[in-house]
Amino acid sequence: xxxxxxxxxxxxxxxxxxxxxxxxxxxxxxxxxxxxxxxxxxxxxxxxxxxxxxxxxxxxxxxxxxxxxxxxxxxxxxxxxxxxxxxxxxxxxxxxxxxxxxxxxxxxxxxxxxxxxxxxxxxxxxxxxxxxxxxxxxxxxxxxxxxxxxxxxxxxxxxxxxxxxxxxxxxxxxxxxxxxxxxxxxxxxxxxxxxxxxxxxxxxxxxxxxxxxxxxxxxxxxxxxxxxxxxxxxxxxxxxxxxxxxxxxxxxx
Amino acid sequence: xxxxxxxxxxxxxxxxxxxxxxxxxxxxxxxxxxxxxxxxxxxxxxxxxxxxxxxxxxxxxxxxxxxxxxxxxxxxxxxxxxxxxxxxxxxxxxxxxxxxxxxxxxxxxxxxxxxxxxxxxxxxxxxxxxxxxxxxxxxxxxxxxxxxxxxxxxxxxxxxxxxxxxxxxxxxxxxxxxxxxxxxxxxxxxxxxxxxxxxxxxxxxxxxxxxxxxxxxxxxxxxxxxxxxxxxxxxxxxxxxxxxxxxxxxxxxxxxxxxxxxxxxxxxxxxxxxxxxxxxxxxxxxxxxxxxxx
Amino acid sequence: xxxxxxxxxxxxxxxxxxxxxxxxxxxxxxxxxxxxxxxxxxxxxxxxxxxxxxxxxxxxxxxxxxxxxxxxxxxxxxxxxxxxxxxxxxxxxxxxxxxxxxxxxxxxxxxxxxxxxxxxxxxxxxxxxxxxxxxxxxxxxxxxxxxxxxxxxxxxxxxxxxxxxxxxxxxxxxxxxxxxxxxxxxxxxxxxxxxxxxxxxxxxxxxxxxxxxxxxxxxxxxxxxxxxxxxxxxxxxxxxxxxxxxxxxxxxxxxxxxxxxxxxxxxxxxxxxxxxxxxxxxxxxxxxxx
Numbered sequence: 089x090x091x092x093x094x095x096x097x098x099x100x101x102x103x104x105x106x107x108x109x110x111x112x113x114x115x116x117x118x119x120x121x122x123x124x125x126x127x128x129x130x131x132x133x134x135x136x137x138x139x140x141x142x143x144x145x146x147x148x149x150x151x152x153x154x155x156x157x158x159x160x161x162x163x164x165x166x167x168x169x170x171x172x173x174x175x176x177x178x179x180x181x182x183x184x185x186x187x188x189x190x191x192x193x194x195x196x197x198x199x200x201x202x203x204x205x206x207x208x209x210x211x212x213x214x215x216x217x218x219x220x221x222x223x224x225x226x227x228x229x230x231x232x233x234x235x236x237x238x239x240x241x242x243x244x245x246x247x248x249x250x251x252x253x254x255x256x257x258x259x260x261x262x263x264x265x266x267x268x269x270x271x272x273x274x275x276x277x278x279x280x281x282x283x284x285x286x287x288x289x290x291x292x293x294x295x296x297x298x299x300x301x302x303x304x305x306x307x308x309x310x311x312x313x314x315x316x317x318x319x320x321x322x323x324x325x326x327x328x329x330x331x332x333x334x335x336x337x338x339x340x341x
Numbered sequence: 342x343x344x345x346x347x348x349x350x351x352x353x354x355x356x357x358x359x360x361x362x363x364x365x366x367x368x369x370x371x372x373x374x375x376x377x378x379x380x381x382x383x384x385x386x387x388x389x390x391x392x393x394x395x396x397x398x399x400x401x402x403x404x405x406x407x408x409x410x411x412x413x414x415x416x417x418x419x420x421x422x423x424x425x426x427x428x429x430x431x432x433x434x435x436x437x438x439x440x441x442x443x444x445x446x447x448x449x450x451x452x453x454x455x456x457x458x459x460x461x462x463x464x465x466x467x468x469x470x471x472x473x474x475x476x477x478x479x480x481x482x483x484x485x486x487x488x489x490x491x492x493x494x495x496x497x498x499x500x501x502x503x504x505x506x507x508x509x510x511x512x513x514x515x516x517x518x519x520x521x522x523x524x525x526x527x528x529x530x531x532x533x534x535x536x537x538x539x540x541x542x543x544x545x546x547x548x549x550x551x552x553x554x555x556x557x558x559x560x561x562x563x564x565x566x567x568x569x570x571x572x573x574x575x576x577x578x579x580x581x582x583x584x585x586x587x588x589x590x591x592x593x594x595x596x597x598x599x600x601x602x603x604x605x606x607x608x609x610x611x612x613x614x615x616x617x618x619x620x621x622x623x624x625x626x627x628x629x630x631x632x633x634x635x
Numbered sequence: 636x637x638x639x640x641x642x643x644x645x646x647x648x649x650x651x652x653x654x655x656x657x658x659x660x661x662x663x664x665x666x667x668x669x670x671x672x673x674x675x676x677x678x679x680x681x682x683x684x685x686x687x688x689x690x691x692x693x694x695x696x697x698x699x700x701x702x703x704x705x706x707x708x709x710x711x712x713x714x715x716x717x718x719x720x721x722x723x724x725x726x727x728x729x730x731x732x733x734x735x736x737x738x739x740x741x742x743x744x745x746x747x748x749x750x751x752x753x754x755x756x757x758x759x760x761x762x763x764x765x766x767x768x769x770x771x772x773x774x775x776x777x778x779x780x781x782x783x784x785x786x787x788x789x790x791x792x793x794x795x796x797x798x799x800x801x802x803x804x805x806x807x808x809x810x811x812x813x814x815x816x817x818x819x820x821x822x823x824x825x826x827x828x829x830x831x832x833x834x835x836x837x838x839x840x841x842x843x844x845x846x847x848x849x850x851x852x853x854x855x856x857x858x859x860x861x862x863x864x865x866x867x868x869x870x871x872x873x874x875x876x877x878x879x880x881x882x883x884x885x886x887x888x889x890x891x892x893x894x895x896x897x898x899x900x901x902x903x904x905x906x907x908x909x910x911x912x913x914x915x916x917x918x919x920x921x922x923x924x925x
Contacts, residue, residue: 186802
């Protein structure tokens with residue numbers, strides 16, 4: 089696999105997962121470099137979301153290892169992996185419907201606030217810097233206008249934005265986005281692309297799954313292509329665009 | 342040796358009754374996908390219907406039995422149409438249906454209490470006969486009748502599920518409602534029939550018990566719990582599983598009180614229920630629910 | 636005469652408020668289908684009764700009742716760790732049965748069906764609370780404490796995590812929260828207060844037996860929580876008062892006791908069914924039952 093260099097944020101090594109007879113992920117190995125936007129693409133059912141779930145700890149890997157910045161995180165508990173710096177956005181925004189936007193965001197911040205005994209005995213005021221962070225990121229993403237709305241009353245686009253804001257609030261080491269612009273109108277898509285590029289400028293590592301080729305090839309630094317659980321190609325967007333294996337995988341589906 | 346035989350016979354009798362309760366209940370769960378607590382009330386109602394028609398109104402016994410079974414089936418059907426269907430229309434989850442069924446159980450038992458009073462009643466049809474001796478164990482003709490009729494009924498149910506069009510349709514809805522609807526099976530119709538048949542079987546169970554023991558307004562609840570435990574042990578959602586589990590429960594109870602004081606009989610069922618729910622919720626034969634995600 | 640009757644009703648309302656608010660914490664705020672609440676009530680009642688019958692001062696018995704109930708809450712959360720939805724509800728119901736069976740059969744400890752009579756009226760530092768009025772004051776104090784603590788929990792960040800768990804547990808985990816631990820806390824606190832309620836009950840009626848602790852006793856509490864509205868403490872309190880007082884109106888129109896009992900159950904059951912079908916959020920509820 090080569091020597092460790094300091095710029096690998098995520099390293100996936102020979103990851104395998106099967107469901108019954110189906111080999112959803114069949115020996116995948118790749119790296120996500122720090123400060124880059126890496127895209128994971130592939131036809132439907134190729135195993136992309138499964139890979140994401142394996143990394144976040146939602147599924148248990150049958151074989152293989154996942155490293156976060158040199159630390160092994162394979163099969164650790166979901167919340168543990170999250171606290172180590174892996175932030176995950178789902179395909180469906182998965183907001184807390186009965187809480188306001190602001191409450192949704194506050195839940196993303198660090199765990200000290202929610203310690204049970206602290207809450208029971210002390211008046212728990214949210215620290216100022218957290219509120220500042222929240223304001224800043226809400227402004228960046230563009231959701232500062234409806235902080236007190238219940239999540240269930242938001243539009244589809246608004247929900248996605250809140251989801252993104254929630255995912256980036258905790259200064260994650262790597263931001264994993266599962267189809268961030270699925271079903272989103274072109275204007276919003278542009279805005280999200282801008283947000284992601286802005287985050288990258290701030291040093292964030294982004295790993296995303298996306299079906300929208302234009303979007304992906306427009307902002308990604310590196311593209312990994314997966315088909316039927318295996319990696320079939322890796323490279324810059326330009327290289328991938330003209331890779332015959334990739335075209336075959338997509339056209340053949 | 343004769344003790345063991347007696348215990349086996351007792352297990353068989355208990356298991357037979359539990360199996361009747363469990364199979365009807367399982368049929369409803371397999372199709373409608375929720376825990377129908379009020380099934381116990383159907384049992385009690387059937388027994389009280391019999392009491393009403395036979396002991397109060399004075400109708401012919403056989404006729405009363407048939408009426409009681411029909412009314413029990415009708416009761417189940419009405420519960421489905423009036424309550425559960427409305428809830429399903431509003432996309433109610435299994436939990437809501439469970440709670441609604443709970444409420445129905447309370448409602449129905451209280452109605453029995455209201456109309457018949459809390460005192461214990463008997464249906465004086467079967468005269469108390471000395472039991473027959475069989476290799477050192479005792480069994481009464483009524484008990485033999487219970488075992489035999491249960492077996493016949495369960496076999497009929499089994500054949501029904503396996504061979505008839507309706508039975509197959511029920512299994513289809515149980516496996517995958519959406520696909521079943523695509524091939525033209527009306528799930529609402531299936532639910533209705535599941536309730537009718539399941540409640541009719543419960544009704545028969547109620548009648549058999551009322552002949553063997555006394556009637557009280559809460560007689561259904563205890564039996565429902567036992568039948569339900571049997572269904573869980575054997576595998577909820579599977580009618581053969583429910584039957585198997587019920588007989589196993591009968592065995593566990595009766596052999597259990599060989600070692601423990603007899604008051605612990607119910608406790609055995611409760612503990613088994615709890616343990617299975619914790620460690621093997623799919624029972625011995627049960628169908629797996631969804632995938633194995635966290 | 637009338638006064639004594641009202642005091643009795645108020646004490647009952649107080650005990651039910653404690654039970655309903657504590658159930659609300661798990662059901663309405665955390666989304667935990669804990670239908671085993673009566674088991675905690677029972678454990679609290681028996682613990683307190685056994686202690687005071689053996690000379691323990693009331694206040695210690697009260698606290699220990701809460702603690703024991705709380706520990707069983709932890710135990711239950713451990714045991715049901717992997718269960719969801721229906722199965723969780725069933726396992727908690729089965730837990731109620733098991734506790735009932737223990738109360739019924741462990742005759743050495745609980746005297747089984749004979750129950751524990753002659754539970755002494757509470758007294759603190761020599762002041763006896765034997766009159767019903769003073770017991771009412773005691774009850775109200777405990778109701779207040781319960782309300783304040785649970786209210787504080789629900790508006791705190793910890794409370795928000797509980798609500799997040801209710802809305803989407805996986806998303807909550809992915810945000811870095813140890814949801815299992817949090818659910819455990821919620822269940823334990825809920826059980827603690829149910830235990831306190833049990834202790835109050837035991838010392839008020841001065842006699843307890845297993846029949847007061849069956850699944851049936853859960854119905855009024857469940858109805859209160861659902862009708863009042865999930866995740867609304869205000870709704871819970873109002874619903875308790877209305878639902879306890881409502882059947883008493885029947886008593887005034889002269890309906891005999893034997894009919895009153897089942898009539899009350901019938902009314903409760905009908906209200907529950909109607910709410911489930913037509914107003915699933917209850918009256919003040921934030922959330923629908925899921």
